[in-house]
Amino acid sequence: MRPEVQTFVAAGPLPDWDGGEEEIDRRVQQLEEISPPVTGEEARALVSCFGPDDCYGVAWTLLHLIETGPNPVLTTDPGPDADEWRQRLYHRAANGGLVPEPDGAAT
Numbered sequence: 001m002r003p004e005v006q007t008f009v010a011a012g013p014l015p016d017w018d019g020g021e022e023e024i025d026r027r028v029q030q031l032e033e034i035s036p037p038v039t040g041e042e043a044r045a046l047v048s049c050f051g052p053d054d055c056y057g058v059a060w061t062l063l064h065l066i067e068t069g070p071n072p073v074l075t076t077d078p079g080p081d082a083d084e085w086r087q088r089l090y091h092r093a094a095n096g097g098l099v100p101e102p103d104g105a106a107t
Helices: 003-010 023-031 042-050 057-064 086-094
Strands: none
Touching: 003 023, 003 042, 023 057, 042 057, 042 086, 057 086
């Protein structure tokens, strides 16, 4: 795993909307230092970095970076109790035909 990915992952989940501007800027800078594409190992590690909300759009940047790696990152439905970002990753892979549609989904 590249050092810049290790640094980002070691910093933990993204802050929420109540996070300080300095903290959010630091995480954005860390994220921008990761050049795509990511490896499968890096993508799986980055999934753990989603926070409780979209962190002023930073979570979308993280999601798109994860999707530059070998897809799908999530091969099974994370379930209704999973956070919205894991659900999004899975449903985007399902919509792309990379994994089976979750049970009860319209075809």
